[in-house]
Amino acid sequence: MTPALGMFLGFVLVTLVITYWSARKSRGASAYFAAGRRITAWQNGLAVAGDYMSAASFLGIAGMIAFNGYDGFMYSVGFLVAYLMVLLVVAEPLRNAGKYTMADVLAYRLRPRPVRAMASLSTLTVSIFYMIAQMVGAGTLVRQLIPGVSYEMAVVGVGALMVVYVVFGGMLATTWVQIIKAVLLMSGSVFLSVLVMARFDFNLAKFFASLGAISSTNAAGATVTRDFLTPGLLFKNPLDQISLGMALVFGTAGLPHILIRFYTVPDAKTARASVIWAMILIGLFYIMTTFFGFGAASLLGPDYLGAHGGTNMAAPELARAMGGELFFAFISAVAFATILAVVAGLTISASASFAHDFYTNVIHHGKQRRDDDEVRVARITAFVVGAAAIMIAMALGPSVNVAFLVGLAFAVAASANLPVIVFSIFWKRFNTTGACAGLAIGLLSSIALILVSPDFMKSPLFPLKNPGIVSIPLGFLGAILGTLLRREPEAEAKFAELSVRANTGLGAEKATLH
Amino acid sequence: MDSGSSKFPRDPTPIVGSSTDVSPLTSRTLKPPHDERTADEQAAGADWNALAASPRFRELLKAKRRFIVPAVVFFVVYYFALPVLVGYAPALMTKRVLGPVNLAYLFALSQFFMAWLVAALYVRAAAKFDRMARDVISGASE
Numbered sequence: 250m251t252p253a254l255g256m257f258l259g260f261v262l263v264t265l266v267i268t269y270w271s272a273r274k275s276r277g278a279s280a281y282f283a284a285g286r287r288i289t290a291w292q293n294g295l296a297v298a299g300d301y302m303s304a305a306s307f308l309g310i311a312g313m314i315a316f317n318g319y320d321g322f323m324y325s326v327g328f329l330v331a332y333l334m335v336l337l338v339v340a341e342p343l344r345n346a347g348k349y350t351m352a353d354v355l356a357y358r359l360r361p362r363p364v365r366a367m368a369s370l371s372t373l374t375v376s377i378f379y380m381i382a383q384m385v386g387a388g389t390l391v392r393q394l395i396p397g398v399s400y401e402m403a404v405v406g407v408g409a410l411m412v413v414y415v416v417f418g419g420m421l422a423t424t425w426v427q428i429i430k431a432v433l434l435m436s437g438s439v440f441l442s443v444l445v446m447a448r449f450d451f452n453l454a455k456f457f458a459s460l461g462a463i464s465s466t467n468a469a470g471a472t473v474t475r476d477f478l479t480p481g482l483l484f485k486n487p488l489d490q491i492s493l494g495m496a497l498v499f500g501t502a503g504l505p506h507i508l509i510r511f512y513t514v515p516d517a518k519t520a521r522a523s524v525i526w527a528m529i530l531i532g533l534f535y536i537m538t539t540f541f542g543f544g545a546a547s548l549l550g551p552d553y554l555g556a557h558g559g560t561n562m563a564a565p566e567l568a569r570a571m572g573g574e575l576f577f578a579f580i581s582a583v584a585f586a587t588i589l590a591v592v593a594g595l596t597i598s599a600s601a602s603f604a605h606d607f608y609t610n611v612i613h614h615g616k617q618r619r620d621d622d623e624v625r626v627a628r629i630t631a632f633v634v635g636a637a638a639i640m641i642a643m644a645l646g647p648s649v650n651v652a653f654l655v656g657l658a659f660a661v662a663a664s665a666n667l668p669v670i671v672f673s674i675f676w677k678r679f680n681t682t683g684a685c686a687g688l689a690i691g692l693l694s695s696i697a698l699i700l701v702s703p704d705f706m707k708s709p710l711f712p713l714k715n716p717g718i719v720s721i722p723l724g725f726l727g728a729i730l731g732t733l734l735r736r737e738p739e740a741e742a743k744f745a746e747l748s749v750r751a752n753t754g755l756g757a758e759k760a761t762l763h
Numbered sequence: 764m765d766s767g768s769s770k771f772p773r774d775p776t777p778i779v780g781s782s783t784d785v786s787p788l789t790s791r792t793l794k795p796p797h798d799e800r801t802a803d804e805q806a807a808g809a810d811w812n813a814l815a816a817s818p819r820f821r822e823l824l825k826a827k828r829r830f831i832v833p834a835v836v837f838f839v840v841y842y843f844a845l846p847v848l849v850g851y852a853p854a855l856m857t858k859r860v861l862g863p864v865n866l867a868y869l870f871a872l873s874q875f876f877m878a879w880l881v882a883a884l885y886v887r888a889a890a891k892f893d894r895m896a897r898d899v900i901s902g903a904s905e
Binding site: 336337457490494518535539746748749752753 | 814827853862867868877879881
C-alpha cells in the first residue's frame with residue numbers, strides 16, 4: 250500500500266465514522282437539511298471555507314499561477330472579495346427569512362409554485378454542472394496520485410462516498426466532512442508555503458526576485474523567459490478578466506451550496522460571524538497560493554511541471570520536491586478530501602432544493618403527506634443525483650476540459666440567482682413575473698453564451714471565456730423588465746412582513762434539539 | 764469573532780442561543796430556556812405592517828442603508844479597478860515599486876486587506892444594527 254492510498258483510506262474511514270454518528274443523531278427535516286441549526290460560528294466558518302475551496306481552487310489555481318504567474322492569482326483575489334457580497338447583502342436576510350433553501354426567500358411574498366420551480370431548476374443546474382466538474386477532476390487526479398486506480402474506479406468511489414455522506418448523514422455529516430477538509434487544506438497549505446519559503450531563507454525579497462525571470466519552452470519549442478509577476482500571460486483580452494471577475498464576485502452570493510450553509514446556524518448574527526471566520530480562512534488560503542503557486546514556478550519551473558502531470562499536479566509535485574513521498578501523499582489526500590467535501594455540499598444543496606422546493610412545494614402545494622416525506626425524497630434525490638453525476642462523468646471521460654463547467658456554475662449563480670435574491674429582499678415592487686423572467690433569462694443567457702464561447706467553438710460567436718459581463722446585466726434587466734410588465738398587489742402587501750423579518754430576525758427559524 | 768464573544772450584544776429574539784448554541788459534538792442533551800417559542804409562535808402575534816411603519820424600524824433600515832450601500836459601491840469599485848487598470852494601463856501596473864514587485868501584484872494583494880477591513884467595519888456597524896433590531900422587537904411586544 251502506498252502512503253497516498255493509506256492516507257486516502259484513513260480520511261475515508263474518519264468521514265464514514267462521522268456519517269454513522271450523524272445518522273444516529275439526526276431526526277427530522279431541520280436536522281437533516283440544516284443540522285438542527287446548531288452549528289456554531291467558527292464551525293460554520295470552517296465548513297463554508299471547506300464547501301467553497303474546491304479542487305479548482307487548490308490544484309487549479311496553484312497550477313495556473315505556476316504556469317501563468319500573476320493572471321492565475323487574479324482568481325485568488327476574486328474568490329475572497331466575493332465574500333463581501335455574501336456578508337453585506339445576502340447572508341443575514343437569507344437566514345432570517347428562509348428555512349432550507351434559497352427559494353424560501355424568493356417564494357416568501359411571490360407566487361410560490363412558479364418561483365420555486367424556476368429556482369429549483371437553477372439550483373440543480375448550478376449544482377450538477379459544478380459537481381460534474383469536480384467528479385471529472387477527481388477521476389483524473391486520483392488516477393495520477395495512486396497508481397493502479399483507474400479513472401472509472403475513482404469516479405465511482407467519489408460518487409459513492411458523497412451519496413453515503415448525504416443520504417445517511419445529511420447536513421450534519423456534510424458539515425463535519427467540510428470542517429475536517431478545511432483543517433487539512435489549511436494545514437497542508439501552511440506546510441507547503443513554509444517549505445517553499447525555507448528554500449528562500451524566509452526572505453520575501455529573494456522569493457519575489459526569483460520570479461522576475463522564469464524560463465520555459467513555448468508551443469513552438471523555443472525557450473522564453475518571462476516575468477511571472479507581469480499581468481497578461483494568460484488573459485490577452487482585458488474584458489476576459491473583467492468578465493471573470495464579475496462572475497466570481499457576484500456569483501458566490503448566488504451559489505446554492507454556499508447559501509444553504511447559513512441555515513445551519515442558530516441565528517443571523519451567527520451567520521454573520523461565520524462569514525467572518527470563512528473570510529479569514531479563505532483569505533489566508535488564497536494569499537498562500539502566492540507561495541506555493543509562484544513557488545512551483547520558481548523552484549520547479551513550468552517545463553518540469555508540464556512533464557510531470559501538467560497544470561493540476563503543480564501543488565502535489567511541489568510537495569514531492571519539497572517534502573518527499575510522504576508529504577506528496579499528504580497533499581494528495583488533502584486534494585481528495587477537498588473534492589469529497591465540495592461534492593457532498595453540492596449534493597445536499599441539490600437534493601434539498603428538489604425535495605423542499607420542487608417535491609413539497611411545487612408538486613404537493615406545500616403539504617407533506619407524511620412527516621418525513623421531504624427527507625425521504627431528499628435522500629432518494631441525493632442517490633439519483635449521485636448516480637447521474639457518476640454516469641455523466643464516466644461518459645465524458647478523463648480528457649474533457651471541465652474548467653468551463655465551474656465558470657458556468659458561477660455565471661449562472663451570478664446572472665440568475667443573485668438578481669432575484671437581491672430584488673426580493675430590497676425591492677417592494679418586485680413580483681413573480683420579474684423573478685421568473687430574471688431566473689430564466691439569467692440561466693439561458695449564461696448557458697447560451699458559454700455554448701458559443703471559445704471553450705466550445707473553434708471560431709466563437711462570443712469572444713470571452715466567461716459570459717458574466719453580458720449575462721449578469723441581462724439577468725438583472727430581465728428581472729426588472731419582467732416586474733414592470735404587471736403589478737402584483739399581494740407581493741407588495743407582503744413586503745412589509747418580509748422586510749421586518751429579514752432585518753430584525755423576528756420569527757426566524759430556531760435551532761432545534763436533536 | 765465567535766458568536767459567544769462579548770463583542771455582540773445579546774440577541775433580542777428568544778432563541779435557544781445561549782444554552783443550546785452548541786454543536787452536537789457531545790451526546791449531552793441541552794434543554795431550551797423556558798421562554799422558548801417556535802418561529803411560528805413568535806411570528807403569530809406580530810403586526811408586520813405596524814412594525815414596518817414604526818419609526819424605530821425606519822431608523823434601522825436607514826442606518827443599514829447608510830453603511831451597506833457605500834460599502835458595496837466601494838468594494839466593487841476597488842475590486843474592478845484592478846482588472847481595468849491591468850487591462851487598460853499596463854505600463855503603470857507593471858512598474859516595479861517595491862524591489863522586484865510590481866504595482867499589479869501589490870494592488871492584487873491589497874484586495875485581501877481591503878476585504879478584511881470592510882468586513883471588520885461591517886461587524887462593528889452591525890453590532891449597532893443588532894441593538895436597533897432588538898429595540899424594534901421589544902417595541903412590538905410592549
